Amino acid sequence: xxxxxxxxxxGTAEGEALVSRDPVSFYGGVDPDTxxxxxxxxxxxxxxxxxxxFVFPTGKGSTVGSYVIYRMKKQGTAPAAIxxxxxxxxxxxxxxxxxxxxxxxLDGDPLKTLKTGMMLRVDGDHGIVEVI
Numbered sequence: 741x742x743x744x745x746x747x748x749x750x751g752t753a754e755g756e757a758l759v760s761r762d763p764v765s766f767y768g769g770v771d772p773d774t775x776x777x778x779x780x781x782x783x784x785x786x787x788x789x790x791x792x793x794f795v796f797p798t799g800k801g802s803t804v805g806s807y808v809i810y811r812m813k814k815q816g817t818a819p820a821a822i823x824x825x826x827x828x829x830x831x832x833x834x835x836x837x838x839x840x841x842x843x844x845x846l847d848g849d850p851l852k853t854l855k856t857g858m859m860l861r862v863d864g865d866h867g868i869v870e871v872i
Contacts, residue, residue, distance in 0.1 A: 743853065745846035747867040749835040753821035754872065757858040758792040760784045761851055765801030766808040766834065775817035793860040793869075794819035795850050799831030809834030821862035823850050823869055843867050 762783045764770065769779035775790030790812075799805060809831070812818035822835060824844040835842040841864030846853075850869065854860065861870045 741871040743846040743848050743869045745843050745867045748827050748832050749842035750865040751841040752863050753841050754861045755791055755793045755820040757854050757860050758794050759856045760796040763798050763800040764796050766805035767802040772808050772811045789819045790817045792819050793821045795823040795854050797825040799828050805830045806834035810838045813838035
């Protein structure tokens with residue numbers, strides 16, 4: 741299965757999907773030292789994003805979230821790639837400065853089509869998400 745969308749940040753990555761119906765704040769909602777989601781009440785609270793293709797609707801929260809993503813990349817706790825329904829500026833900036841492939845506005849709803857545990861290949865250069 742191949743989904744086509746919009747390139748936000750180029751690059752390629754492969755990894756296991758981690759899918760959330762909840763938006764994510766990287767500032768205060770994810771522990772940058774471990775990559776574990778810590779936001780109370782979040783559907784993925786306690787799950788780790790490290791090395792995953794993290795699929796979620798959109799980001800939320802403080803502009804500091806961009807720098808948290810950068811810190812995670814430097815520490816090796818960041819997602820391998822991110823797929824959004826629609827990306828917002830804070831998340832896009834974090835992925836740009838961290839060189840994390842980011843794709844959104846797919847031709848199929850990723851929250852309905854992609855499931856946690858699927859192996860995905862993200863081609864940010866062409867806006868493609870492929871189940872492998």
